[in-house]
Amino acid sequence: MSGDGVNDAAGAGASGSVVLDGVAKAFPGTRSAPEQQVLEDFSLTVAHGELVAVVGASGTGKTTLLHLVAGLERPDRGSVRAGPPPGGGSGTGSGARLGVVFQQPRLLDWLPVRTNVELALKAAGASPGDALPALDAVGLADYADQYPSMLSGGQRQRAAVARAFAIDPDIVLLDEPFSALDELTGRRLRLLLQDLWSRASRAGLLVTHSPTEAVFLADRVIVLAGRPARIVAEHRVDLPRPRSPEDPVLFELHRRVVADLL
């Protein structure tokens, strides 16, 4: 995850764990669609210990932002750094450990859940023995030897969360992690994520279409709009954790975020 302005993992500690500085990103046009200048001179810093939620209309560039931080896309201009916390990360060498949860669990269906988590641990240079505690932390210890197809959608997403957190990530990237789940299952998983998030100090970016999810989980909510995308509003969520989904402060913040999105 290093090189040429992209995910220079060693360098971000001083000013933030995730730093996008003057980033431009365009996708080339096709015969049927013009070029898309998704980001232009875009800057954002996520401090160590901070979870930032990104909301905005469909197609604004939220996932592109996350992909840039994950190193799945490269900026055309500017720099993207995803670094370990001050004093060094938990990863081997100088790089930051990235835990990613996508909208779909993306488990390997032909391997038991435990092996799915073990593979992520091995890839991160961590002990495969940490797989079972990670599954236990999400309430799936009894399902460790089951195949993903034998689990419910919510359980599969729990396994994906376990895989992301098992490696003790310095940076957590969440791309609409619970949007494919029913409301109650989503709520349970948000509570679980809050618990996992509170256990260690990390940096995180959460892309979501749900203002409820954004204000409940994040320390800061940024609202993206326009093409190229700009941050048109920003809300701090100064509520200690654990938070209750019913906290009236969250309802008021939710109202403000929705007003920004309309």
Ligand SMILES: Nc1ncnc2c1ncn2[C@@H]1O[C@H](COP(=O)(O)OP(=O)(O)OP(=O)(O)O)[C@@H](O)[C@H]1O
């Ligand atoms: N690989 C790609 N090739 C071409 N265009 C792309 C590519 N990835 C994204 N885009 C375009 O860039 C724009 C931003 O896409 P992106 O997926 O980042 O938006 P988003 O805010 O995450 O949308 P949604 O909320 O619908 O998931 C869209 O217009 C999309 O069509």
